[in-house]
Amino acid sequence: GIQVEQSPPDLILQEGANSTLRCNFSDSVNNLQWFHQNPWGQLINLFYIPSGTKQNGRLSATTVATERYSLLYISSSQTTDSGVYFCAVSDVSGTYKYIFGTGTRLKVLA
């Protein structure tokens, strides 16, 4: 099955810093989403981005499907950005099931 690796696994930032999170996948995909998991376990949808670039406030994401990776950019980080970031992909088989990446655990210090 498809493998999804995220890097870095852990990241500590000072408030106000910028960061780039990476998601690599091993096969062709037709869907990709980025999520933020808050301390209570809730998955918050950040981007639905099978290809191209999107921006939402301080966050933006880019997916280059032909090269099998996606990037999530966080600018001017805030303490509330802390948590775990996951990317998830679904392959071209048509089942629409998402396989989750390994995750990036982010901590933003005040």
Added chain:
Amino acid sequence: GAVVSQHPSWVICKSGTSVKIECRSLDFQATTMFWYRQFPKQSLMLMATSNEGSKATYEQGVEKDKFLINHASLTLSTLTVTSAHPEDSSFYICSARQGAAEAFFGQGTRLTVV
């Protein structure tokens, strides 16, 4: 975005009993629902995919007789953990999608078996 409601948020049960977890899509019809399991400090692992009115498709290694999934309508799926044991303690999360559209997730259920 769309809302997926999962209940209960947490449950404690005795070993050997069964527990049912509900997942509802409140404002859209979910052609497909998914159930995931998450251990502490790990990623989400897909357990099964269910389509309304048909049998669930389980991932390799998931016991279908232990984790019963019913998708009775386009807005409701249930996961029943049968004869629960301490090793079934985990965080269970459901997801709902309408075709290839964006997926939405429930709040999760923290199950503790004592």
